[in-house]
Amino acid sequence: MATLAEPLLMTVAQYRELPHREDVIEELHCGRLVALTRPKMKHVRLQQRLVAVLTPLATDKGIIAAEVPFRALPEYELRGADVAFVSHLRWAAADDEDNLPGSPELVIEVLSASNTKAEMREKATLCLTNGAEEFWIVHPKRKTVTVMRRSGASTVYEERDVIPIPLFETSMRVASIFE
Template sequence: MSAAFTRVQIPPKEVYTCADYAALPEGAPYQLIGGKLVMTPSPSTRHQAILRRLGVKMANFVDEKGVGAVYFAPVDVYLQETAVYQPDIAFVSKDRFAIIEAEKINGAPDLVVEILSPSTAYYDLREKFKIYARCGVKEYWIVDPIEKSIELYTGKEGKFIQVARAEETGRVESGVLGGFSIKLEEIFVDAP
């Protein structure tokens, strides 16, 4: 950790807010989850390889179609007063670019991808899952490197409904990014 982070003193509070989060130094390894500052360590190289493979394919598709923008962690997504997340991948459609600000995404992206890590899996599957749905994320992908699986959820009336799941082999297709699909064998490769 850099010297800048070791000098930062975060005063203890019962509930932290977006204002507290915004006061952290740039690059501080935290997310604001349920009013708590949760330290999120750097992801593993396997996690990063999966992020790169899936993210590059998604970003290339979005760029070719001209339908929006794709962002990669760490980018702050402000969802509510006690929730600022850094999804692994966030897609914002062109007609919603107003939520993209210089320092953050201020509102729910259209599509969010979270790649499970031992340190964040609980939050990705529970707390963040619920908040993403309530705040209007239209599609949520959960990528599990251990199971080599991808689950797709569609947002409906503040809840997510699972619409697809594939493990080890097969293809999943986005409903939000019409025409974008991915073969699991292309994402879960053992080599770096």
């Protein structure tokens, strides 16, 4: 009787040797190539708004950037954060010819129609166990931000709320993201 062979896991080195498609964003999840749809402009605008709102709050601590590629686990993971905060120390130490090792200290995902709860939970767990202090999910339709912390705490902030940001030793109004 024939048995099904387990699929071979792809390493980041092997991934980098592949020809890449222009019509999708490709990431490596647990050694498997995953094609993601390109974001719509409303998604991109919200990413840029997050960068604009967070940058003045984080300037003395680190860098806020959109579409940050990172390797939460060195061999079989290569993902991107919609928006991320990386400390000045880690940003300066990152190899220009590689991707950020580990997860950014803050990973922010803007929820899209193609995202599932399971995908968001899995990415949050991956990030929070590999360097992230916080993982945010921004829900554009509900105008909420779910903040998950490494401690296991999870809070949903609504448009009228203020989010404490311990990494920056400050806070911000949720409404400022959606203005």
